[in-house]
Amino acid sequence: MTVLMAVVAAILCGCGTYLVLGRQLSRVVIGIGLMGHGANILLVFAGGDGGSPAFVGGDIDDFADPLPQALILTAIVITFGVIAFLLALAFRSWQVTADDEVEDDVEDRRIARQSHESPDGGNGS
Amino acid sequence: MNALLSLPILLPLLGAALSIGAGRSRPAQRVIGVVTLTAIAVSSVMLLVRVDRDGVASVQSGGWSAPVGITLVADRLAAIMLVIAVLMLLAVLLYAIGQPGAESNHVGFHPVYLVLSAGVAATFLTGDLFNLFVAFEVMLMASYVLITLGGRADQVRSGMTYVVISLLASTLFLITLGFVYGSTGTVNLADLSSKIADLPSGVRSSLAVLLIVVFGIKAAIFPLFFWLPDSYPTAPTPVTAVFAGLLTKVGVYALIRSQTLLFPSATRPGTLLLVVAALTMVIGVLGAIAQNDIKRILSFHIVSQIGYMVMGLGLFTVAGLAGAVLYIIHHIVVKTTLFLVAGLVEQRAGTGQLARIAGLARVEPLLALLFLLPALSLAGIPPFSGFVAKLALVEAGLEAEQYVVVGVSLAVSLLTLFSMTKIWANGFWGLPQTVDRPAEEVGRSGRALMFGATAALAGLSIAIAVASGPLYELSERAARDLVDPSAYIRSVLGS
Numbered sequence: 141m142t143v144l145m146a147v148v149a150a151i152l153c154g155c156g157t158y159l160v161l162g163r164q165l166s167r168v169v170i171g172i173g174l175m176g177h178g179a180n181i182l183l184v185f186a187g188g189d190g191g192s193p194a195f196v197g198g199d200i201d202d203f204a205d206p207l208p209q210a211l212i213l214t215a216i217v218i219t220f221g222v223i224a225f226l227l228a229l230a231f232r233s234w235q236v237t238a239d240d241e242v243e244d245d246v247e248d249r250r251i252a253r254q255s256h257e258s259p260d261g262g263n264g265s
Numbered sequence: 266m267n268a269l270l271s272l273p274i275l276l277p278l279l280g281a282a283l284s285i286g287a288g289r290s291r292p293a294q295r296v297i298g299v300v301t302l303t304a305i306a307v308s309s310v311m312l313l314v315r316v317d318r319d320g321v322a323s324v325q326s327g328g329w330s331a332p333v334g335i336t337l338v339a340d341r342l343a344a345i346m347l348v349i350a351v352l353m354l355l356a357v358l359l360y361a362i363g364q365p366g367a368e369s370n371h372v373g374f375h376p377v378y379l380v381l382s383a384g385v386a387a388t389f390l391t392g393d394l395f396n397l398f399v400a401f402e403v404m405l406m407a408s409y410v411l412i413t414l415g416g417r418a419d420q421v422r423s424g425m426t427y428v429v430i431s432l433l434a435s436t437l438f439l440i441t442l443g444f445v446y447g448s449t450g451t452v453n454l455a456d457l458s459s460k461i462a463d464l465p466s467g468v469r470s471s472l473a474v475l476l477i478v479v480f481g482i483k484a485a486i487f488p489l490f491f492w493l494p495d496s497y498p499t500a501p502t503p504v505t506a507v508f509a510g511l512l513t514k515v516g517v518y519a520l521i522r523s524q525t526l527l528f529p530s531a532t533r534p535g536t537l538l539l540v541v542a543a544l545t546m547v548i549g550v551l552g553a554i555a556q557n558d559i560k561r562i563l564s565f566h567i568v569s570q571i572g573y574m575v576m577g578l579g580l581f582t583v584a585g586l587a588g589a590v591l592y593i594i595h596h597i598v599v600k601t602t603l604f605l606v607a608g609l610v611e612q613r614a615g616t617g618q619l620a621r622i623a624g625l626a627r628v629e630p631l632l633a634l635l636f637l638l639p640a641l642s643l644a645g646i647p648p649f650s651g652f653v654a655k656l657a658l659v660e661a662g663l664e665a666e667q668y669v670v671v672g673v674s675l676a677v678s679l680l681t682l683f684s685m686t687k688i689w690a691n692g693f694w695g696l697p698q699t700v701d702r703p704a705e706e707v708g709r710s711g712r713a714l715m716f717g718a719t720a721a722l723a724g725l726s727i728a729i730a731v732a733s734g735p736l737y738e739l740s741e742r743a744a745r746d747l748v749d750p751s752a753y754i755r756s757v758l759g760s
Contacts, residue, residue, distance in 0.1 A: 153440075161435065162549060165425065168429055172436070175433070176436055176439075178436075178440075179440045179443065182438070182440055183439060183440075183443040185443060186442075186443040186444070186446040186447030186449075187446065187447075200557075207446075207452075208443075211395055211446075215398075217401045218399070218406075221333075222402075222428075222432060223404065224408055225406070225410075225428070227704070229409075229413060229425060229428060230425075231283075232416050233421045233422070233425060236416070236421060237418060237421075237422075238420040242425055242426070243422050247498075248495065248562060251287050251555055251556060251557065257550075
């Protein structure tokens with residue numbers, strides 16, 4: 141089970157990485173979400189295989205480790221909040237540029253161009 | 266003692282809640298913000314005095330004992346960082362109140378700023394790797410809002426880069442946490458310190474490298490720095506100043522904490538860190554030389570300066586770490602001052618582009634003086650604080666016989682001076698130019714606040730230079746705690 145879940149986490153992180161590398165904001169947001177899921181699965185299975193519910197009776201030796209579950213609960217809430225913010229930001233970006241793409245840093249491009257044009261590096265004066 | 270440890274986290278959160286409630290009245294929000302930060306400043310100075318006198322202090326919140334409960338720990342490093350961070354946050358808040366723009370136009374500025382303070386304090390005081398993640402998230406979430414405050418097109422573009430990079434680092438942190446928990450069964454830092462030592466060396470090194478990458482992205486070390494000069498300059502000045510002074514240094518703090526506490530001394534990745542440090546210094550300063558905008562020059566300098574701190578860490582000696590701590594203290598103050606001055610220049614000249622400003626020294630002699638002091642300090646000219654900090658690092662490097670990295674650090678100092686001269690010669694010397702657009706209207710009291718806050722920080726930087734003897738001894742005591750973390754572990758686990 142743990143091995144299977146490790147594979148699932150790897151696939152999720154892989155797909156997430158692929159999407160994040162794109163230039164479209166909607167893809168980036170989905171990619172971040174997938175990677176978050178991958179990390180959460182990894183974290184919950186770091187506690188070992190499942191078992192019976194903790195603290196509600198039963199044998200102590202059969203308990204599933206409750207700590208990773210508490211940890212991912214926190215992590216899921218955080219990821220949720222951040223993705224909501226990211227979506228709002230992507231929407232704002234669409235409002236001001238009418239486009240879904242991440243643009244280049246204008247100033248950076250300008251300086252790179254400048255150093256190609258003038259061999260002394262050009263300090264703009 | 267319990268209260269002193271939890272106040273820096275609880276007070277700003279309480280202040281943020283009150284500040285949201287007082288959203289309709291900007292004066293009330295201002296009072297809440299300033300009072301809260303002053304209170305934390307007092308309590309963190311008391312904490313530093315206590316910790317320096319009595320040794321490491323720890324609190325188990327909720328009454329659960331160490332490896333299970335939520336641990337807050339303050340050793341000398343954490344207390345020093347807390348004091349300097351809070352003083353800086355307070356000065357920048359005063360500056361923000363004086364400056365027309367971010368603070369007066371947005372209801373959310375004060376609450377979010379206080380949440381940021383709480384996140385920073387929690388990062389310094391937590392004794393738990395998972396709570397470090399949570400504290401980082403609190404701090405980052407607040408920083409996402411601050412960096413995009415205003416929602417202009419360029420802010421959204423650069424903010425997007427910043428948010429996505431930070432999110433990737435957080436996800437990687439979470440994955441690392443999974444590995445750490447999977448291999449040791451605990452996330453308490455003190456508990457990890459003994460358990461990681463028992464792991465096979467392969468697992469141990471991969472955990473060390475993963476943590477370096479995670480915190481390296483936040484600290485903007487080579488080659489993970491590219492997001493910083495892109496995203497910082499577009500934010501409102503007070504926000505950029507806080508980010509420049511504080512956020513990357515929080516990354517450096519986490520780097521120092523994790524590498525010294527978690528991994529046994531024989532297996533620390535010293536050489537790797539020294540190589541990274543040298544490259545960070547060189548690439549950062551070369552990037553700065555190529556830029557034409559004051560804020561962008563300063564942003565690249567942050568990267569370069571991070572290299573010095575990592576160099577101190579990479580030496581893994583008492584002298585090296587003491588140098589790194591002293592350097593962080595100096596850097597937080599000086600860098601913030603420089604960004605505040607850059608904001609004043611933009612205010613006066615209407616732009617930060619060096620080609621379009623000149624002769625500020627004649628129009629605004631006070632501003633020129635306020636730029637000159639921290640700029641010379643950043644380059645490491647005696648008798649300023651930068652000289653003291655760099656001297657400590659260079660001596661530590663020579664003592665550890667790491668001549669290459671020492672040579673690189675000295676050469677980079679020269680290049681730093683060169684790029685500071687570029688700002689000085691272009692922006693401050695020469696005949697005053699007619700400004701492109703009239704400077705924004707600033708009232709007399711607003712102007713006094715902005716100059717006052719900047720001058721206070723510049724004065725603090727000089728005070729650091731004057732008090733460098735006692736400060737170095739304090740840093741050395743902090744470094745001794747770091748090299749031998751047994752007192753830290755004893756305080757948390759209580760055995």
